[in-house]
Amino acid sequence: MSRKISAKLLEQIYQALSEKNGRFGDLAQYAPLDDTIIARGWVYNIELEDLLLATDSRVAHLDLNRLTEYLEIPWRTVYKRPRYLSAGAVATNALTLADAACLFVRMEEMGFDSHPDRLVEHGLRAQKDLSHITDSEWALLSYPKRRLKEEFSARSDEQNDDGEWIPRNWKDAVGRRIEFTLMGKQPHLLTVIGPKYRRPAPQVSTVCPTCGCRYTKGDPEGALFHRSEHARVMRFMNPRPLAAFGTRLEKHADPELVIGDSPIWMHREVHQRALQFKREFQYDFLQWEGSLRKKNLRQESHGYLLADHTHTYGPGAAVGACAFWHEGDKWRMRWIWVCPSMRRSGVLARRWAEFLQRYGDFEIDTPLSDAMAAFVNKHGTAKQKQYLQAQPPTESSDL
Ligand SMILES: CC(C)(COP(=O)(O)OP(=O)(O)OC[C@H]1O[C@@H](n2cnc3c(N)ncnc32)[C@H](O)[C@@H]1OP(=O)(O)O)[C@@H](O)C(=O)NCCC(=O)NCCS
Ligand SMILES: [Zn+2]
Known part of the structure; x- marks a missing residue:
């Protein structure tokens, strides 16, 4: 999708790019940036045009305020x-x-010989040790990799329906393909x-x-x-076996119960599985009042961390969790x-x-999952079974 650009600015760019850059290949363009600008950390507006004109004479056509806007x-x-x-x-x-x-950088993408390398390194220096960067700094970080590989595209903001569509395409001295589409005499697309x-x-x-993680391949x-x-x-x-859970299973009278008094690591283990349950069934809400850092201290809540009775994963491994509410x-x-590998293991x-x-x-x-409905049909009480009959069938697939 091309962004809308003011018709005036697009016209100026058209005039500029249609000309030859009088300073192309001029040695003066490699003159280093003035030290006072670097030391100051700011480029005054009166300096900006001179900096750009040093390497590209066509910038004289542009209204730079309009361009930055x-x-x-x-x-x-x-x-x-x-x-x-x-x-x-x-x-x-x-x-x-x-x-x-x-x-x-943006002007180079638009077809100008702005030689951003004069400034890029200095532009990045100030944020070197900071954890966050601005969108401009982002553009500078990726510049060495993306230089001359970009596509820039813009569409005039002026409604202009009459006139013929005339393509005007050429290759510039750097090798960029410049493609204007004129509507009558006005440039409409670039x-x-x-x-x-x-x-x-x-x-x-x-x-x-x-x-079950969703992510973008190649990124x-x-x-x-x-x-x-x-x-x-x-x-x-x-x-994997959790040493603390192993000890607890041996020593504690009610080792799997997770309530306010239980250690925080048990709360975390339950929390992780509550998250997974929410993700598997695509529910909107997490049904556990704790977090990674906070215990679930609600009196109404009883959680359970379910130990592996089959010794598949070793003593102290937790194969699941559940929660009750009063x-x-x-x-x-x-x-x-x-956990999927332990389902139907009792x-x-x-x-x-x-x-x-x-x-x-x-x-x-x-709603009950198909697996849970099958479980209730086999092990549920008469009332639980009756309640199940009254429920509409779910669309969830069996797991
Ligand atoms: C539903 C769930 C909690 C059942 O726990 P489980 O420990 O796997 O169940 P059990 O091994 O104790 O099953 C006992 C009996 O219930 C029935 N049952 C359980 N899961 C079943 C399934 N997927 N299909 C058919 N019957 C099933 C069987 O009769 C089974 O006995 P069997 O294996 O000897 O035939 C478990 O499968 C699970 O966590 N599933 C994903 C999460 C989920 O569905 N939660 C419930 C949301 S309401
Ligand atoms: Zn994965």
């Missing part, structure tokens, strides 16, 4: 640091080095394709079949995100999640009688 590059009012606070100071309009460098441009590979969104940020997400999820998909004089099971069945003893003829939050 279009590119959303912000001017700031700056002052020389006053020696006396009571003294007056002269205000000057200026761009930070990073914003000026970004302007040069596309500038860098000499090293490659059509980007389509971004494919994939879902990892193991951890390094996406790969990093997936790697950490995969490791997090695998910790409860293929659980309301009025009733308890209900809010959710239960057993994890829930072996605890069911105990749950019924503690929580009475408890209800189960609907």
